Amino acid sequence: MKPVLQTRTVCVGDSVFIGSGHPIVVQTMCNTHTSDIEATVAQCRRLAAAGAQLIRITVPAMADVQHLAEIRRCLREEGIQTPLVADIHFSSEIAMAVVPVVEKIRINPGNFHPDHEKARALFGQFLGLCKQYNRAIRIGLNHGSLGKYIVEKYGNTPQAMALAAMEWVEMCIDAQFYNVVVSLKASNTVVMVNAYRELARLMQEKGVIFPLHVGVTEAGNGDSGRIKSCVAISTLLSEGIGNTIRVSLTEDPANELPVAQYLAHRYSGAAAPSLSAREETILKAACDWGAPLLNHEVDDIPLEDDYLKDELLQACRRKFYKPEYIACPGCGRTLYNLEETFNRVKEATSGFKDVVIAVMGCIVNGPGEMADADYGYVGEGFGKVTLYRKKEPVLRHIPEDEAVERLVELIKNDQAK
Numbered sequence: 212m213k214p215v216l217q218t219r220t221v222c223v224g225d226s227v228f229i230g231s232g233h234p235i236v237v238q239t240m241c242n243t244h245t246s247d248i249e250a251t252v253a254q255c256r257r258l259a260a261a262g263a264q265l266i267r268i269t270v271p272a273m274a275d276v277q278h279l280a281e282i283r284r285c286l287r288e289e290g291i292q293t294p295l296v297a298d299i300h301f302s303s304e305i306a307m308a309v310v311p312v313v314e315k316i317r318i319n320p321g322n323f324h325p326d327h328e329k330a331r332a333l334f335g336q337f338l339g340l341c342k343q344y345n346r347a348i349r350i351g352l353n354h355g356s357l358g359k360y361i362v363e364k365y366g367n368t369p370q371a372m373a374l375a376a377m378e379w380v381e382m383c384i385d386a387q388f389y390n391v392v393v394s395l396k397a398s399n400t401v402v403m404v405n406a407y408r409e410l411a412r413l414m415q416e417k418g419v420i421f422p423l424h425v426g427v428t429e430a431g432n433g434d435s436g437r438i439k440s441c442v443a444i445s446t447l448l449s450e451g452i453g454n455t456i457r458v459s460l461t462e463d464p465a466n467e468l469p470v471a472q473y474l475a476h477r478y479s480g481a482a483a484p485s486l487s488a489r490e491e492t493i494l495k496a497a498c499d500w501g502a503p504l505l506n507h508e509v510d511d512i513p514l515e516d517d518y519l520k521d522e523l524l525q526a527c528r529r530k531f532y533k534p535e536y537i538a539c540p541g542c543g544r545t546l547y548n549l550e551e552t553f554n555r556v557k558e559a560t561s562g563f564k565d566v567v568i569a570v571m572g573c574i575v576n577g578p579g580e581m582a583d584a585d586y587g588y589v590g591e592g593f594g595k596v597t598l599y600r601k602k603e604p605v606l607r608h609i610p611e612d613e614a615v616e617r618l619v620e621l622i623k624n625d626q627a628k
């Protein structure tokens with residue numbers, strides 16, 4: 212294991228410190244509707260009790276800023292001090308409105324405005340406010356949702372992701388705002404690992420290293436989601452890269468925590484979670500073999516369990532024995548039963564080969580976040596679904612009860628051509 216990269220330390224509220232010297236911070240995200248204050252408070256209560264050190268909550272509309280304030284008030288009243296992170300997409304107005312309300316704000320500044328210069332100006336204003344309120348921020352860029360300006364300028368590669376992030380990192384340094392965490396997530400483990408490595412290198416070159424929030428986005432669920440997350444996150448942690456982690460699963464967010472805690476324990480000595488023997492075997496194999504497979508140091512692994520071996524090889528993109536699935540974890544924007552639908556899609560499509568199938572929780576971010584999926588099932592809400600081929604919507608407003616069947620037809624017809 213390489214020594215941990217010496218990053219700056221970020222303070223989130225009064226009690227959570229992210230950065231070198233501190234154990235890896237474990238976080239997760241609510242999948243309740245933010246407007247449903249009672250349900251969100253109840254979920255936060257459960258997640259805090261299960262060991263979440265940071266809890267992220269989506270803020271899709273301006274009205275949710277007040278909902279978030281109320282959620283925080285209720286939690287503090289109960290004595291739950293876990294810092295909250297507001298998850299903002301696109302709207303700089305909401306990002307700025309939420310600054311007084313929570314301890315940390317996650318934004319992708321490139322999406323603040325289609326005009327890049329205006330996006331920079333808005334990010335500058337946002338930083339001023341965060342400085343005033345002593346907030347922490349996460350600059351969160353995802354492989355699937357790099358701004359048009361970035362893709363045109365640098366392409367859609369791990370290097371492009373890192374260079375894109377550096378532009379915002381440099382703005383923070385120029386503004387002397389250092390309470391910054393950065394993430395470069397991707398669902399493709401190779402892209403994800405290389406993007407973080409490149410960003411760590413660029414920040415080292417710059418001489419200011421912000422802590423990194425490490426995660427595989429849209430990892431899916433079950434064993435595959437856990438293995439995909441562990442191979443990539445453990446590879447980075449074993450190189451000393453990564454200070455806070457989220458294991459995104461299309462499941463109850465509480466299920467993410469033992470997996471993240473296993474990683475935090477293994478790589479930074481945090482408290483060990485209690486796991487079943489099977490879970491422990493899977494996570495250990497993913498951490499033992501992730502780096503050697505991703506780095507092409509080995510081509511095969513000496514495991515007798517063929518299923519586990521296949522899963523590991525596929526997670527490291529060394530062999531594709533079944534379709535590759537991408538599924539977001541869902542959040543307050545999701546308007547249908549994502550986990551159940553994802554399981555139905557997996558069951559109906561398991562026989563296809565050489566396809567990447569995405570199941571996404573919302574029409575606002577889902578299509579952009581699907582990255583390199585061949586087909587996408589995107590919930591529109593109100594019982595309707597849009598099916599995508601690559602980035603193109605090909606069947607819109609399909610009733611939910613027909614959508615899985617129509618997706619299978621679409622793939623079959625394409626494969627018959």
Ligand code: SF4
Binds near residue numbers: 577
């Ligand atoms: S794609 Fe999924 S996780 Fe992302 S905003 Fe939409 S519902 Fe939430």
